[in-house]
Amino acid sequence: MKTALVTGAAGFIGSHLSERLIADGWRVRGVDCFTDYYDTTLKERNVRGLASESRFSLDRLDLRTADLGALVSGVDVIWHLAAQAGVRASWGAEFETYTTINIQATQKLLEAALETNPTRFVYASSSSVYGEAPEFPAAEDSPTNPISPYGVTKLAGEHLARLYEKSYGLPTVSLRYFTVYGPRQRPDMGFHRFYRAIYGGEPVTVYGDGRQTRDFTFIADVTEANYLAGMQGRPGAVYNVNGGSRASVLEVLDIMESVSGREVIREFLPKQKGDPLHTGGDPAKAREELGFVPKVPLSEGLAAMNGWMKELLEV
Numbered sequence: 303m304k305t306a307l308v309t310g311a312a313g314f315i316g317s318h319l320s321e322r323l324i325a326d327g328w329r330v331r332g333v334d335c336f337t338d339y340y341d342t343t344l345k346e347r348n349v350r351g352l353a354s355e356s357r358f359s360l361d362r363l364d365l366r367t368a369d370l371g372a373l374v375s376g377v378d379v380i381w382h383l384a385a386q387a388g389v390r391a392s393w394g395a396e397f398e399t400y401t402t403i404n405i406q407a408t409q410k411l412l413e414a415a416l417e418t419n420p421t422r423f424v425y426a427s428s429s430s431v432y433g434e435a436p437e438f439p440a441a442e443d444s445p446t447n448p449i450s451p452y453g454v455t456k457l458a459g460e461h462l463a464r465l466y467e468k469s470y471g472l473p474t475v476s477l478r479y480f481t482v483y484g485p486r487q488r489p490d491m492g493f494h495r496f497y498r499a500i501y502g503g504e505p506v507t508v509y510g511d512g513r514q515t516r517d518f519t520f521i522a523d524v525t526e527a528n529y530l531a532g533m534q535g536r537p538g539a540v541y542n543v544n545g546g547s548r549a550s551v552l553e554v555l556d557i558m559e560s561v562s563g564r565e566v567i568r569e570f571l572p573k574q575k576g577d578p579l580h581t582g583g584d585p586a587k588a589r590e591e592l593g594f595v596p597k598v599p600l601s602e603g604l605a606a607m608n609g610w611m612k613e614l615l616e617v
């Protein structure tokens with residue numbers, strides 16, 4: 303039986319990945335310190351289903367201070383998803399949280415991993431490393447010009463991962479996720495906020511004119527990409543993980559209106575600093591090297607998320 307270490311296991315993506323690995327017969331050592339970036343009861347809820355699994359364990363430890371040697375010992379594959387997420391909050395005094403978690407803790411984990419020789423170390427990066435990418439769709443070798451402090455820290459983590467592969471042969475693989483959505487999406491993220499507003503009868507806040515486009519990727523597809531990267535990702539490589547369903551915020555709201563059966567009141571506010579106008583990735587490399595083909599179209603993914611939101615909000 304293979305053993306995985308999943309950092310950030312109580313988070314949005316980490317909890318789905320942990321479930322997927324358990325379903326595939328793995329033993330999963332989860333680690334999460336339940337940061338207060340968002341309501342921790344949501345994180346408790348994320349791991350509720352995993353609690354009864356005998357092959358799942360959860361260490362409530364902070365990667366910044368924990369004995370990482372003990373955590374990585376005996377692990378076959380490491381999926382490093384723990385991070386301080388969020389673009390908008392990364393400016394100002396909060397930046398220190400971003401650097402200590404996203405950069406320093408990542409370096410500590412890479413260092414610890416050298417002692418155990420995992421077959422893969424998968425690092426959760428982000429499309430935010432591209433910033434206002436001059437090329438569409440952005441390929442992995444497109445210029446990286448993050449336009450938020452968060453993006454800078456994710457890119458630093460990616461560079462560290464690559465460096466440990468180059469210098470020490472640690473088989474690291476970085477995945478650049480493009481806006482992930484679905485059940486358990488973080489409450490600070492757009493779709494989650496939209497659904498809350500819709501069911502609360504509140505206006506939906508749209509930054510800018512709503513014509514900004516994103517490459518939205520459904521959680522099950524992101525989980526699959528993580529799995530494939532952990533099995534056959536090329537050491538040292540970086541892959542875009544995107545769903546091929548680029549849509550504008552306005553188009554998303556139209557679908558939400560239809561799947562929720564509620565009227566969407568749209569309220570427009572000025573564009574936020576650090577928010578790129580368009581993000582869109584070239585999925586070719588992940589398809590060719592990982593065999594990753596996203597399967598869930600936006601309408602289906604938004605319907606699934608709608609069901610989860612209704613349960614969460616008890617409506």
Ligand SMILES: NC(=O)c1ccc[n+]([C@@H]2O[C@H](COP(=O)([O-])OP(=O)(O)OC[C@H]3O[C@@H](n4cnc5c(N)ncnc54)[C@H](O)[C@@H]3O)[C@@H](O)[C@H]2O)c1
Nearest residue numbers: 310313314315334335336337364365383384385428479482
């Ligand atoms: N959600 C997206 O659309 C998206 C897009 C691009 C990249 N990412 C990356 O994917 C990863 C997962 O994102 P998510 O949306 O699931 O976020 P999330 O906040 O739900 O999950 C991250 C988890 O990491 C934990 N954590 C943070 N610092 C920690 C520390 N020092 N020690 C232990 N645990 C710690 C948090 O408590 C949280 O549960 C992150 O690395 C994020 O940067 C996410």
